[in-house]
Each structure stands twice: as structure tokens, then as C-alpha cells.
Amino acid sequence: MLTNSLYNLSFLLSMPYNNINLISKHKYNLDDTILKEIYLKKLFNFEWAKKLNSSFKDYKFDYAYNILEQIPSFIKVKLILKTSFIVKTYPQNINSVSINEYILILEYLQDKCKIQFIAENEENPLLYEHILNTDLSSLVNSRNFNKNSNINVYKDKLSSIDSLFEMFIASSWLSTNNHDEKRASKFNVTDACDYAERFSLNYNPEYKSFSGIGGDCTNFMSQIIHAGGFSQNATWKPYTHAWIRVEELYQYLITQKLEATKLPNDKSLDRGCLIQFYTPSIGRYFHNGFITYRLQNGDCLYCCHSYDKLNYPLSQIYPNRYPTLRALKFD
Known part of the structure; x- marks a missing residue:
């Protein structure tokens, strides 16, 4: 049950928007807010790649996990996700790899394991460290672990993608x-x-x-x-x-x-x-x-x-x- 949930999540996190858009959300057993946030992030990356005329292919992933803490009905897990893809460029294609660490909190509900919280180390290092170092019982009792949505952040990024693109191409770094x-x-x-x-x-x-x-x-x-x-x-x-x-x-x-x-x-x-x-x-x-x-x-x-x-x-x-x-x- 846990392994299936983590496999499905790893697939979701590693695949580009156009690969996941046709897949039913029900297989992921994710809190709806988390699923929407991931969806918006994927959509932004998809639109951003089109703006830059970037081309990536052959996405693959591998994952490992450690159970950090477990109490009745809840479990805290560290997920290590390795995503690889090919950057299509002339005159050669280039292998690209990223290894990301996540802290997850999952809840056992009848015959399934539902993911109630996720934080990526690079995206939110302070929140990641807080959840990593706080007792699971305290997190569950306070129920504040699932109130950190970035949905509005990605909505803002999508609405301002043109200005971000102008900033990118105007940057002296990339002239x-x-x-x-x-x-x-x-x-x-x-x-x-x-x-x-x-x-x-x-x-x-x-x-x-x-x-x-x-x-x-x-x-x-x-x-x-x-x-x-x-x-x-x-x-x-x-x-x-x-x-x-x-x-x-x-x-x-x-x-x-x-x-x-x-x-x-x-x-x-x-x-x-x-x-x-x-x-x-x-x-x-x-x-x-x-x-x-x-x-x-x-x-x-x-x-x-x-x-x-x-x-x-x-x-x-x-x-x-x-x-x-x-x-x-x-x-």
C-alpha cells in the first residue's frame, strides 16, 4: 500500500505536464490541495518550456524512501526521487539528472494510504527542516502540516509568465x-x-x-x-x-x-x-x-x-x- 502510493507520487512528480494530463487523479491518493498545486506547477513548467523553445524527452525516474516515524494512522517518510531526461540540443543531446528530497506525511484510510503533506527540500528548505525535525504526533495534533499550499504562488506565476519571460531574455546573464x-x-x-x-x-x-x-x-x-x-x-x-x-x-x-x-x-x-x-x-x-x-x-x-x-x-x-x-x- 505504501509502496504503491510512493510509486504513483514519484511518477506524478517526475513526469511533464503533457504526460500526466490524461491520467485520472484518483490513482494518486493525494490531498486535493496538493494535487492541484502539483498540477499548476507542471502546467507552469510546460508553458515556460514553450516560451523558451526548450525541448526535453525520455523522462525516467527512480526512487527510494526511508520511514522516519510512525504512529497509529500516520507515517512520516523521506522520499528521494531521481529524475532523468534528455535535453534536445544541436549538435548533441545531453543527459540531465536531478535528485530531489521530499518529506511526506501519509494517513492510513481503510485500504489506502493518502498523502496529506509534501515538502521539497530545495523549494522550501525551512518548512522541510521543520517537518523533518518535529515529532509526528505534534504535527498530527496541530494539523498545521497541511496548511502550506503554494497554489496561489503558481497561479501568480502562470498569470505573470510573460513578464518572467521578458525578465529572462533581458537578463545580462543570458545575453x-x-x-x-x-x-x-x-x-x-x-x-x-x-x-x-x-x-x-x-x-x-x-x-x-x-x-x-x-x-x-x-x-x-x-x-x-x-x-x-x-x-x-x-x-x-x-x-x-x-x-x-x-x-x-x-x-x-x-x-x-x-x-x-x-x-x-x-x-x-x-x-x-x-x-x-x-x-x-x-x-x-x-x-x-x-x-x-x-x-x-x-x-x-x-x-x-x-x-x-x-x-x-x-x-x-x-x-x-x-x-x-x-x-x-x-x-
């Missing part, structure tokens, strides 16, 4: 008219991108992982930059603050004359750029990624840890999830 001329550099972009792709999903065992204990995204960025040719020193080495913390890495790179240029500065995002995402709910830059491809439609693909992603489209999260980002380009 197609201001690429720099290639020149000699001590930073090897190819080596850095190769490292990012190799270890985005399978962590390098030669380094400690900080996943689950503060996040591994900055640790991974430092590994990539080091693979690209930058030497370690007393300030920037495993596992100093400059190596593992978002803000400290950024400040180190722009002040230590490592030829890291802030963007925008008559430059645009391209392969080899470090990007940092501002998380509104937390109120600071909280996450990093590394650009591995730039596509013909102006989009970019990136790799990261903690919200593990391999060659994931930047347009899927910017500006609709992360409205602000900053970036460094290594000269």
Missing part, C-alpha cells in the same frame, strides 16, 4: 551578444566541467561530504575550481570556511586576485561560470552551481551538490524559483 574572446587562461574550463559532470551524482570519495550536515554545494564548487587549476593555500583548502561556505568562497575569489570576474560586467554566463542563488525564504545566498553548457536558446545547464543535479537547465529554477543570482567567471 547572446556579449561573449568574450577566447584567450589564454590558467583556469582550464574543460577540466573543471569534466570534474563537475563526473562527480555531480557520484561524490568523489577523496573528499569529505557535507550532505546532511550543512550542505555540500560549496565544498563541491571548491573541488571543481581546484580541478580547473587553482591551487590550494592556507585560506582556501579542505575544509576551511572559504572552501565550504557560500559567502566566504565568493569573497575569497573576488578579493584574492584569482582572476575571478563578477558578472554582469559586459559578460554573460557560459561554461565554467560559478553561480550562486539567493534563497528568499532564508534571506541570503544559500546555494551554488557550476555552468557546464550554454544552449542555443540562451539557457544554460549546471551541476551542483546537496540538491544534486547533472547538467540541469537553469531556466527550470531561474527566475521562477530563485529570482536573484550572482556569478563569477574565471579569466
